[in-house]
Amino acid sequence: MAVHLAQSAMQRSGRWLLLCSIAPALVSTRWVGGTRSPANTLPSTSQSKIRTADDLPRIKTRDMFYRMFVKGYYNRLHELQVYEKQLYGPMYKMGMGKFHSIALNSVELLEELLRKGEKFPSRGDMSLWTEYRDLRGIGYGPFTEEGEKWYKLRTVLNKRMMHPKDSVQYGDVVNEVVSDLIKRIYHLRRISPSGDLVTNLSNELYRFSLEGISSILFETRIGCLEEEIPVETQDFIDSIAQMFSYSMPVAMLPKWSRNILPVYRHYIAGWEGIFKFSGKLIDMKMEAIQKRVDTDQEVEGEYLTYLLSNTKMTNKEVYGSVTELLLAGVDTTSNTMMWAMHLLSRYPNAQDTLYQEVSHCVPGDKIPSAQDVNRMPYLKAVIKEALRMYPVVPMNARIMIENDIIIGGHFFPKKIIKLFEIRPDPSIGEVKALNRTVLVADRQVNLHFVERTNRAAL
Known part of the structure; x- marks a missing residue:
């Protein structure tokens, strides 16, 4: 669940949607403070036809909490989305405190919004992630950076990672990790008390994905596929789980509670463990590069070496970006493999x-x-x-900064719209709660x- 939690850092407007695992096609937009659009900002030619957010049906905060915690939808948010679409139609509002969100429940509405998107994406409030980075003086990465800065950062990161022609160079690294995964699967089948079965394949694919992305980013193996995982690696895995498990309660609780309840301390401790592990590996690579430079040797290597020696990124930017790429590369790989195997088995x-x-x-x-x-x-x-x-990734976020926008016949002023995309495809069959x-x-x-x-x- 790393990536879909990371996408919006548990925003206060409908942030619980980040935990959805099975859902109908759904998109949300967000405006802050329930701001109403002035009448004189509407296009004069069709003022009588265009509506505003005030014309949409609204789910109040008490209704949201009642359905999640009393009716038990907290662990079945995909069903809640289906239920609310049946009640309110293809577009409706949800309120939580002074923050509000708008759900768009059709492919057509999603297409309309995306076609009117702006050049540089702005996902909005990422403070749940950025405040730790600001606290420790760590740079922002591809998840936490915004706008034109995000675009320039991705331009650098993409060159040795995202382009197919560049990713070919990691073939040997990936094959080595795949070979070790196969060996581990055979080992687990031999020792399985249930009879030649791997009882937790999802966990094994997670470990495989973490080993693979670490091998690419850090240019070293971290032992995820060994029979006994090294203590430091296990602490790192536990830190990732801890950070994400406490993200939701931290986002939902008021800031004054941080000095009273232990939730925030556990959340920060998760980040500490993540950056301690990744920072150590980055520092090791920096030392290796410096030794080569000092002895007039050619600086060789793959992705991390490229970032450290061939770009204008500062060290703190490298810390932030590589760590966020690491988090992004684990669940994206393991979940995709798990669902593909599930479908093929059926x-x-x-x-x-x-x-x-x-x-x-x-x-x-x-x-x-x-x-x-x-x-x-x-x-x-x-x-x-x-x-x-x-x-x-069940959702993505956008704020329209430059222009007003009309979606589904409703007018929204700039700096107010926020978009969340909730998956999957609605045509795979009728889904009923x-x-x-x-x-x-x-x-x-x-x-x-x-x-x-x-x-x-x-």
């Missing part, structure tokens, strides 16, 4: 098609290269379809997964 025909393609491109015991993967359109289609049905169970039409899911995957592969 649909043997798709699994067999994929097996045939991989066996043809990588015969025998050959280790696949990046070039081999490029010859596997069905594999790519499976991953894309899994992401479409079960997106890793009934007896605390989300019922999905299996046949329709099967039809969409197999047919869409086949079409994508073509």
Whole structure:
């Protein structure tokens, strides 16, 4: 749950939506303080037709808390979203204190808003993450930076990470980690008391993903796939879990409670453990680079070496960016793999098609290269379809800073709109909240997964 919590840092307007795991297509926008748009800001040509946020149905704070904590939707927020859409329609307001959010429940409304987006994204209040960085003098990264600064930062970070032609260079590193994962899976099956089964595959994929992204970012192995995880690595994993588990209560509780309740101290301690671990690895790399420079040796290496020696990023910017990339790279990988395996296990025909393609491109015991993967359109289609049905990041945020905007016939002034996108695709089947169970039409899911995957592969 790292990435979707990180996306908006538990904002005070509907911040609990960040925890959703299964939801209908939903987008939220936010305005601060319930500001009303002056009448004279509406376009004069169609003033009688255009409505404002005041015309939308509203869910009050007490209703939100009642449904979450009394009716038990706190752990079933995906069902709550379905329920509220049935009650209020494709667009409605939600209030929490002086902050409010607007939910857009259709693909058309989402498209309309995204097409009217601005060049440099502004996600708004990221103070839950930035205040720790400000406290410790650490730079902002791709999650916490905003606007044009975010754009310039991503331009630097993308060059050796996001572009496909650049990511090819990490093929050997990834293959080494994959080989160790396979060895670990065989080991777990041998010692399994349940009979040749890996009882917690999700945990193993998480450890694999953390080992893989660490190998790329820090250019070193951290031991996640060893039989006994090193103490420092386990402390780091525990710190990530601690930071995220306390994010929601910290965001929801008033600041005056921080000196009374231990929640905030636990939250900060999580960040301390995260930056202590990543900072140590970064410092080790900086020392290695400096030794090479002092002895007139060529500075070689991959991603971290590139950031430290070939860019204009300051050391504090590197600390912030690399740590946030680390958090971003774990759940995005492990969750996608888990859902893809889940779907393939349910649909043997798709699994067999994929097996045939991989066996043809990588015969025998050959280790696949990046070039081999490029010859596997069905594999790519499976991953894309899994992401479409079960997106890793359930929401994204935007504030319209430069221009007023009209969405769904409703006018919103600039510096007031905030967007959250809640997943997944609404066409995978009818989803109903009934007896605390989300019922999905299996046949329709099967039809969409197999047919869409086949079409994508073509």
